[in-house]
Structure formats: C-alpha cells, structure tokens
Amino acid sequence: MKSTCQYLVIGAGAAGSAVAWRLAEKGAEVTVLEQGGWVAPESSPSLTLGWERARHRTHHPNPNIRRNSWDYPIDDSDSDISPMLYNAVGGSTIHWGAHFPRLKPEDFRVKSLDGVGEDWPLSYFDLEPYFEINDQMMGVAGQDGDPAYPPKPHRTMPALPMGAGAEKIAAAYDRLNYHWWPVDAAILTADRGARLACNNCGPCDLGCPRKSRASTDVTYWSDLHSSKIRLITEARVSKINSEPGRVTGVTYIDAQGITHEIAADNVVIAGNGVGTARLLLLSSAEWCPQGLANSSDQVGRNLMFHPTALVTGIFSEAVDGFKGPFACSIYSQEFYKTDPSRGFVRGFQGQTIRSDGPLGSALGTYTSPVKWGSQHHEDFYGQFGHTASITVTSEDLPEAHNRVTLSPTLKDHFGIPAPKITYRVSENSRKILDFGIEINKAVLQEAGATDIRVVDLVTSAGFHLLGTTRMGSDPQTSVVDQFGKAHDCENLFIVDGGVFVTVGALNPTSTIQAIALRAADAMLGAPLLKVAENE
Amino acid sequence: MNNSMLGMPEHLWKSILDTLIPATSNNHEASKIIVIEELVTDMSYISDMKRLKLFFEELPENFSKIDQSAREAILENLGKSSPETLDALINATYAIYYSHPAVLSTISENTGYSTTAPQPNGYVLKPFDERLLKKNKERPAMWRDPG
Numbered sequence: 001m002k003s004t005c006q007y008l009v010i011g012a013g014a015a016g017s018a019v020a021w022r023l024a025e026k027g028a029e030v031t032v033l034e035q036g037g038w039v040a041p042e043s044s045p046s047l048t049l050g051w052e053r054a055r056h057r058t059h060h061p062n063p064n065i066r067r068n069s070w071d072y073p074i075d076d077s078d079s080d081i082s083p084m085l086y087n088a089v090g091g092s093t094i095h096w097g098a099h100f101p102r103l104k105p106e107d108f109r110v111k112s113l114d115g116v117g118e119d120w121p122l123s124y125f126d127l128e129p130y131f132e133i134n135d136q137m138m139g140v141a142g143q144d145g146d147p148a149y150p151p152k153p154h155r156t157m158p159a160l161p162m163g164a165g166a167e168k169i170a171a172a173y174d175r176l177n178y179h180w181w182p183v184d185a186a187i188l189t190a191d192r193g194a195r196l197a198c199n200n201c202g203p204c205d206l207g208c209p210r211k212s213r214a215s216t217d218v219t220y221w222s223d224l225h226s227s228k229i230r231l232i233t234e235a236r237v238s239k240i241n242s243e244p245g246r247v248t249g250v251t252y253i254d255a256q257g258i259t260h261e262i263a264a265d266n267v268v269i270a271g272n273g274v275g276t277a278r279l280l281l282l283s284s285a286e287w288c289p290q291g292l293a294n295s296s297d298q299v300g301r302n303l304m305f306h307p308t309a310l311v312t313g314i315f316s317e318a319v320d321g322f323k324g325p326f327a328c329s330i331y332s333q334e335f336y337k338t339d340p341s342r343g344f345v346r347g348f349q350g351q352t353i354r355s356d357g358p359l360g361s362a363l364g365t366y367t368s369p370v371k372w373g374s375q376h377h378e379d380f381y382g383q384f385g386h387t388a389s390i391t392v393t394s395e396d397l398p399e400a401h402n403r404v405t406l407s408p409t410l411k412d413h414f415g416i417p418a419p420k421i422t423y424r425v426s427e428n429s430r431k432i433l434d435f436g437i438e439i440n441k442a443v444l445q446e447a448g449a450t451d452i453r454v455v456d457l458v459t460s461a462g463f464h465l466l467g468t469t470r471m472g473s474d475p476q477t478s479v480v481d482q483f484g485k486a487h488d489c490e491n492l493f494i495v496d497g498g499v500f501v502t503v504g505a506l507n508p509t510s511t512i513q514a515i516a517l518r519a520a521d522a523m524l525g526a527p528l529l530k531v532a533e534n535e
Numbered sequence: 536m537n538n539s540m541l542g543m544p545e546h547l548w549k550s551i552l553d554t555l556i557p558a559t560s561n562n563h564e565a566s567k568i569i570v571i572e573e574l575v576t577d578m579s580y581i582s583d584m585k586r587l588k589l590f591f592e593e594l595p596e597n598f599s600k601i602d603q604s605a606r607e608a609i610l611e612n613l614g615k616s617s618p619e620t621l622d623a624l625i626n627a628t629y630a631i632y633y634s635h636p637a638v639l640s641t642i643s644e645n646t647g648y649s650t651t652a653p654q655p656n657g658y659v660l661k662p663f664d665e666r667l668l669k670k671n672k673e674r675p676a677m678w679r680d681p682g
C-alpha cells in the first residue's frame with residue numbers, strides 16, 4: 001500500500017536539510033528520503049593514524065574512488081573536471097571545507113552588468129534575511145566589515161586563526177595593495193551546546209569529531225524538534241511519478257533492494273546539481289518523454305563547476321599548514337570584477353588553502369607530487385610543512401553543452417542508470433585561470449616563497465555542482481521559477497545548486513541554503529521575509 | 536610467487552619499491568615498510584590490475600641487480616608509455632609508506648611533526664589579530680549595487 005505525505009523532500013544534504021527544517025518548523029508534514037545513512041562524527045578517520053590514507057581511498061570525495069554502497073557512480077570520461085560529492089544525511093557537507101562566502105549582489109545581475117550569462121529572477125537582497133537565518137543555523141565565524149560585501153550582521157564568533165602561511169600572504173597582499181579578508185567559515189570558534197570550538201586539527205573533509213565544522217546532520221537535523229518530520233535513510237529514489245502537469249509521488253528502493261512507493265502532495269528535490277538532473281531525466285513519462293520538468297530541454301544543461309587552478313608557494317621556513325581548517329583562512333576578491341583590458345569577463349576569488357599532512361604533501365594534493373627516486377626524501381622535506389597555496393577559483397559561465405545526461409552503459413548497483421558528465425573548461429574561464437595564476441605567483445613571490453608550483457587546472461575540484469535546473473521567469477529557457485517551482489509541474493520544487501543561473505566565483509553553499517529556506521516560505525504561502533524581519 | 540603479488544617475485548617488488556623510495560641515513564626504504572600484498576590491494580582502488588601486470592612484464596629480468604640510477608631510468612621510460620600505471624604505483628607506495636607509524640615517527644624526529652592523529656588533540660594556533668586588517672578596513676566598498 002502506498003503511504004502519503006504533504007511534502008516529500010528528496011536528499012538530506014545542504015539544501016534538503018534546510019528546506020525540510022523550515023517546512024517542518026512552520027508546521028508542514030514532511031518526509032525526507034535520503035539515499036545514504038548517518039555518518040557519526042566520532043567515526044572520523046582524523047582520530048586515527050591512517051587518516052590521510054582514508055582521505056585518498058575510503059573517504060575520497062569522488063564516489064568513483066571510494067565506492068561506498070550509498071553512492072552512485074558517475075561517468076566523467078568526457079569531463080575536464082571530476083564531480084566530488086557525498087551521499088548521506090548531511091550530503092556533501094559531510095566532506096566540505098565550510099568556506100562560507102555568499103554570492104555578491106552583482107553576481108545576480110551578470111547579464112545587465114557584464115553582458116554575459118543571464119540575470120537571476122531574484123536579488124541578493126531578496127535572499128539576505130534567509131542568509132541570516134542560515135548563518136545562525138550553521139554557525140559562522142568571521143570578521144565584520146569586509147568591504148567586498150554590503151554590511152552583514154555582526155559575527156559573534158571571532159575569525160579562525162590565520163596560520164603562518166596566510167599571515168605571509170596577507171602581508172604580501174597589503175604590500176601589493178590588494179584586498180584580503182578572513183573568510184566567513186561555517187566553523188565554530190566558540191563552544192555552542194554539543195558543538196565544540198574548532199581545535200585546528202586540519203582535515204575538515206574527513207568529518208569533524210568535535211562538530212565544530214557545520215554539516216547539516218549536526219546543524220539542521222539536531223535542531224529539528226517537529227514530530228511532523230520523518231527521515232527515511234538508505235532510500236534511493238529511482239523515479240518521480242507524475243501525470244500531466246503534476247507529480248503524484250515517488251518510487252524508491254531501500255537498502256535491501258525492495259521497491260516502495262510514496263504518494264505526495266508536493267515533491268521537493270534537493271539531490272544536488274548532478275543527482276537532481278539525473279533523477280528528472282530518469283522520471284520521463286509519456287507526457288514528458290525528455291524527462292520530468294524538461295519541456296525547455298534545460299534539465300542537465302549549463303553545468304558549472306568553478307574551474308580552479310592552484311598556485312603553491314614553498315617557503316624556506318616551516319609554515320605548518322597542516323594546522324587549521326584546510327580550506328578556511330583568508331581570501332581575496334581583488335580581481336573579482338570584469339576589467340575589459342584583461343581580455344575576459346568576470347574574475348576570480350583567491351582562496352588561501354593551508355596545506356596537508358605527510359601523505360598529502362607526498363602525493364601533491366596541492367602541488368606537484370614529491371619526486372620519486374634518489375631525490376625523494378630531499379624533495380619531501382623541502383615541501384612538507386613548508387607550503388601555502390592560493391586558488392584561482394574562476395567564474396564559470398553557463399554553456400548548454402556542459403551538461404548531465406544519463407549514461408547509456410553505467411548503472412548503480414540497483415541497476416539505475418548513472419549520470420554522465422560532459423564538461424569542457426571555456427575559453428573565458430581558461431583566460432581567467434591563466435591571469436589568476438600570474439597574480440597568485442606574484443603574491444607568493446612577494447610573500448617570500450622560494451619556489452612556486454602551479455596546477456593549472458585542478459581536475460579533482462568538481463566540488464560545486466551548479467546550474468543544471470536553472471531558475472528564470474521564462475519557461476522556454478529555464479526549469480524553475482525564483483521559488484524553485486517547476487514551470488512544468490505545479491507541485492514539484494527544486495532547491496539545490498542546480499537552480500543557479502550564474503555562479504560567480506565563490507563557493508556556493510551559503511547561497512544554496514538561503515535559496516532553499518526562501519523557497520520553503522514560498523511553498524507554504526508564508527510572507528517572504530525582508531531584511532530586519534528575520535525571526 | 537603468489538597471486539596476491541600479481542605473480543611477481545618478492546625481490547622484484549622490493550627493488551621496484553626501493554627505486555621509488557630509497558633509504559637514506561635517517562629515512563627508511565620503502566620495502567622495509569610496505570607489505571606487498573597490502574600494496575596490491577591498495578592499487579586495486581585506483582588502477583586497472585591487468586594494465587599493471589602488463590607494465591611489470593616490461594621490466595627486464597635483471598632489474599633487481601642493476602644500480603639505482605639504471606632502475607630509475609627504466610621505470611621512467613615505462614612511465615612514458617603507461618603514465619597512469621606508474622602514477623598508481625607511486626600513489627599506492629606513498630599512501631602506505633606515509634601512513635606507517637615508523638615513517639611518521641621518523642618525520643617527527645626530523646621535523647617535530649606530531650606522531651599522533653590530528654584528533655583529539657588538534658593544534659594550537661595564534662588567534663586572529665584584527666589589527667592586521669588596518670589597511671583593508673580603509674578601503675572603500677568593493678561590491679557593486681546592481682540596483
């Protein structure tokens with residue numbers, strides 16, 4: 001027999017957890033289906049000596065490498081960049097670095113300001129009150145007053161320690177007259193209930209046993225007090241069922257391979273920019289043969305990753321970059337805006353990345369691998385503990401040929417077709433990367449680096465999965481409206497990073513979650529919050 | 536010889552490993568640290584084992600008898616025709632070597648790096664010093680209000 005529910009949310013990651021929380025707190029009856037299970041923070045390999053090995057194998061962010069039973073494989077053979085994600089309660093925030101910038105006001109108006117991409121149907125200021133709720137829920141450490149943003153509410157927790165490498169880089173930025181600021185991090189620098197202040201252990205991507213680093217399993221889910229919410233884990237949705245113009249529920253497969261159906265008044269998808277597009281394409285029916293919500297043929301298209309280059313300085317003295325949250329210290333937005341004299345549009349964020357333990361240093365996660373052979377040990381000791389890196393996180397513009405489709409051959413272990421990624425770094429992004437590499441080299445030189453190494457494209461940096469179900473006012477060119485409601489189905493909503501119209505050059509999760517919270521209010525017909533009305 | 540060693544004799548494995556990471560006065564050679572069966576299992580995560588077998592078949596019979604620089608030249612040459620396989624071999628060798636307590640303890644002796652896991656102790660860092668922002672605080676707003 002089918003069970004029924006009012007709101008059925010697919011995916012308990014960054015966006016799914018936020019939307020489910022908001023719906024349930026406002027009194028709606030919510031069922032969440034998540035294909036992964038719970039990951040205990042105390043099970044983090046960072047408590048063992050084998051932590052780095054786990055990072056490169058069993059806990060790798062690439063599902064094709066770790067091959068966890070909760071995962072689905074991804075065919076990335078036609079992609080310049082491999083997607084990284086996690087499937088569990090908490091979604092990819094189980095692995096993330098918690099660098100928590102918001103998109104900037106101008107990122108929502110790229111067409112008007114720079115003549116490329118499309119404008120969003122909403123603005124930074126529409127999202128502002130929801131950014132603020134989300135900041136409170138996740139817990140953000142940072143420093144007030146960043147001139148790169150409109151004023152934000154007072155950060156009650158101090159910014160993270162910079163570390164010796166970032167101090168050198170910051171001083172170099174100052175001498176060069178470039179912007180830098182300590183990042184907003186979804187990491188606690190002061191105890192908060194069961195979550196303890198960060199103790200600078202380093203590998204946040206392996207999970208945080210102290211729960212200092214926000215992941216939605218320890219933030220939104222621990223705050224869910226409503227009896228009206230039901231979470232079913234290891235529930236892999238294989239199809240969203242529909243009739244013309246509306247969805248009726250979903251079919252899912254449990255861990256034992258048994259198929260279930262749930263009827264729903266509304267379905268909310270939060271499977272991320274790859275998982276959601278895959279599911280919509282899997283959900284084709286007689287009335288929608290190209291896939292659900294896909295009359296525009298935009299489902300799966302416009303995939304954006306933020307192509308990233310990495311420039312690493314090697315310093316003669318130790319900077320101990322293995323200390324402190326690896327992804328969070330300082331950033332620079334000096335070269336964020338379009339400058340027509342540079343020969344490309346838009347720009348990049350320079351995110352200072354600390355460093356790695358012995359194995360990561362040897363493998364060259366942030367730089368070239370340590371040489372093998374007779375020079376091995378000399379090269380290793382020259383790098384280990386002596387490096388700091390700056391990313392060139394580049395703007396990525398929407399291009400229809402960069403897309404998610406269904407693989408004709410690859411399937412997950414339940415026989416469901418896997419997604420296939422087709423993605424090429426655009427000429428514009430390549431120019432940004434090359435420009436940013438030269439800037440970062442100059443900064444690191446100024447900082448005193450004795451040797452500088454460049455990875456001109458980090459092929460494993462497919463962390464941001466965006467654009468594949470974009471929002472817009474025109475049903476011919478977009479999949480959902482500004483509230484995530486599908487143009488083709490009155491009771492289907494999408495709230496993950498797929499809805500991004502353009503992506504700026506900043507990490508997206510803060511913006512993804514704000515969009516999800518706002519969408520929840522719109523679904524319930526609640527008045528949308530304006531700044532200062534924040535509850 | 537056994538299957539968990541991909542049919543290769545142990546001495547050949549050892550000389551491959553020590554070519555990649557030789558001993559120095561205060562650093563272990565790889566063959567002292569790495570259990571070959573573990574290496575093979577680890578490589579199955581990241582490499583096609585059939586290709587790996589083919590790679591090894593290209594090694595000359597006297598590989599373990601020649602000197603380090605000649606062995607390096609052979610591996611380098613093989614790596615040119617099969618870069619992914621050589622990368623996988625290096626990756627697995629480093630993965631096991633640099634997670635081994637004996638190696639971590641040597642690194643600790645050489646650098647002061649802690650011999651314990653990152654948690655539960657973590658590390659102490661100097662708190663963020665707001666005074667460092669003096670120059671940036673004087674900057675005008677850098678965001679564009681698109682209206």
Ligand SMILES: Cc1cc2nc3c(=O)[nH]c(=O)nc-3n(C[C@H](O)[C@H](O)[C@H](O)COP(=O)(O)OP(=O)(O)OC[C@H]3O[C@@H](n4cnc5c(N)ncnc54)[C@H](O)[C@@H]3O)c2cc1C
Nearest residue numbers: 011013015035087091092097098099237271275496507509
């Ligand atoms: C290593 C790493 C580092 C990162 N660092 C940062 C950072 O510093 N800052 C930042 O902003 N972002 C970072 N990110 C990206 C960030 O994690 C994502 O932007 C964010 O989690 C996306 O949220 P989401 O809800 O769209 O998707 P996810 O968080 O990926 O959640 C999607 C969920 O949906 C589930 N799902 C998918 N399909 C189905 C289905 N068919 N049935 C049931 N469940 C399904 C999945 O199992 C998953 O749990 C990082 C990511 C990684 C992997």
Ligand code: SF4
Nearest residue numbers: 198199201202204208
């Ligand atoms: S560095 Fe801090 S936030 Fe990151 S895992 Fe360690 S304690 Fe947690």
